[in-house]
Amino acid sequence: MDTAEFRRRGKEMVDYIADYLENIEGRQVYPDVVPGYLRNLIPDAAPEHPEAYEEIVKDIERVIMPGVTHWQSPYFYAYFPTGSSFPAMLADMLSGAIGCIGFSWAASPACTELETVMLDWLGKMLNLPEEFLAGTEGQGGGVIQSTASEATLVALLAARAKILKRLQAENPGLAEPEILSKLVAYSSDQAHCSVERAGLIGGVKMKKIPSDTKFSVGGEALRKVIEEDKAAGLIPFYCCATLGTTPSCAFDNIMEIGPICNSENMWMHIDAAYAGSSFICPEFRHLLNGVEFADSFNFNPHKWLLINFDCSAMWVKKRSEIIGAFKMDPLYLQHDHQESGLVTDYRSLPLKTHLSLCQDRQEGMAP
Numbered sequence: 423m424d425t426a427e428f429r430r431r432g433k434e435m436v437d438y439i440a441d442y443l444e445n446i447e448g449r450q451v452y453p454d455v456v457p458g459y460l461r462n463l464i465p466d467a468a469p470e471h472p473e474a475y476e477e478i479v480k481d482i483e484r485v486i487m488p489g490v491t492h493w494q495s496p497y498f499y500a501y502f503p504t505g506s507s508f509p510a511m512l513a514d515m516l517s518g519a520i521g522c523i524g525f526s527w528a529a530s531p532a533c534t535e536l537e538t539v540m541l542d543w544l545g546k547m548l549n550l551p552e553e554f555l556a557g558t559e560g561q562g563g564g565v566i567q568s569t570a571s572e573a574t575l576v577a578l579l580a581a582r583a584k585i586l587k588r589l590q591a592e593n594p595g596l597a598e599p600e601i602l603s604k605l606v607a608y609s610s611d612q613a614h615c616s617v618e619r620a621g622l623i624g625g626v627k628m629k630k631i632p633s634d635t636k637f638s639v640g641g642e643a644l645r646k647v648i649e650e651d652k653a654a655g656l657i658p659f660y661c662c663a664t665l666g667t668t669p670s671c672a673f674d675n676i677m678e679i680g681p682i683c684n685s686e687n688m689w690m691h692i693d694a695a696y697a698g699s700s701f702i703c704p705e706f707r708h709l710l711n712g713v714e715f716a717d718s719f720n721f722n723p724h725k726w727l728l729i730n731f732d733c734s735a736m737w738v739k740k741r742s743e744i745i746g747a748f749k750m751d752p753l754y755l756q757h758d759h760q761e762s763g764l765v766t767d768y769r770s771l772p773l774k775t776h777l778s779l780c781q782d783r784q785e786g787m788a789p
């Protein structure tokens with residue numbers, strides 16, 4: 423496809439998309455297909471000879487659409503709403519065209535700078551405490567993760583690194599496996615399953631705190647479990663509170679949980695994946711009161727803010743706790759500005775260095 427054809431096909435695709443969304447209520451929201459339906463509609467292997475573009479495009483209606491669940495349909499009530507909008511689609515098109523990988527400031531400065539500033543904007547819209555903003559001199563700041571599950575895990579891994587460092591500094595003889603075997607993290611029994619999974623991936627115990635009759639976890643319930651665990655020789659180090667639980671949109675009492683986490687030197691993460699967008703409205707902002715006690719906070723603009731999947735916004739009070747704990751600095755990624763304190767190299771976030779094996783930011787929405 424040359425530039426001239428791209429101009430033509432691009433306009434056709436925009437028309438197809440506009441028609442699709444304009445008439446989406448006419449489509450059956452959930453497909454009738456059976457597992458394996460698609461394999462029978464296309465050849466067993468890639469064709470030896472190229473097919474005409476028109477023929478391939480016909481496959482959208484013949485092969486793909488019959489198996490699509492139309493999440494943007496007004497009749498879609500499953501799971502949760504996921505945002506999408508024309509400006510977001512156009513932005514995706516542009517970032518596809520720029521096609522850069524912004525793992526460090528130097529790899530494409532506008533990526534890092536735009537991400538940092540946009541997360542400050544979004545943080546200000548939520549009226550997050552100043553400590554969560556990067557500004558020009560702040561210690562905190564935001565980062566785009568793919569999902570809330572990832573944010574919970576990143577926070578847990580940072581908390582784990584922080585407590586390991588602290589305990590080993592206090593008791594140089596203490597071996598890492600011994601500490602790890604005693605670490606315990608907490609969440610509500612109503613928390614999203616990704617919180618439990620973060621414990622599994624992080625190799626630490628994750629305990630569910632019983633919620634009350636309103637499906638909310640309060641300070642008393644948390645304190646009781648902490649006291650029992652400390653008496654049994656365990657080391658509480660992390661608590662994930664939920665604002666807007668998946669089963670019932672319940673809110674944990676972060677005004678009570680927060681001070682306990684702070685006094686116990688535990689990392690407090692707040693998962694507000696879908697309810698978080700509502701805190702932009704002044705009339706709902708009080709539901710976020712207590713965020714000042716948290717070390718990290720997350721919500722998903724892709725759920726309720728008309729942004730295409732995936733875009734999960736995470737803020738931390740101390741960037742250094744996340745970056746420092748997982749820093750990898752291979753020669754091929756070093757650049758002149760990294761020690762200046764003026765730029766964040768997002769590749770230093772744990773998920774991007776640890777789990778994706780230095781394939782930094784290969785996922786994640788380009789800002």
Ligand SMILES: *Cc1c(COP(=O)(O)O)cnc(C)c1O
Nearest residue numbers: 569570571614666667668695696
């Ligand atoms: C949707 C949701 C999640 C999972 O979000 P992902 O971005 O898909 O990982 C986690 N927690 C809560 C409270 C949610 O509503």
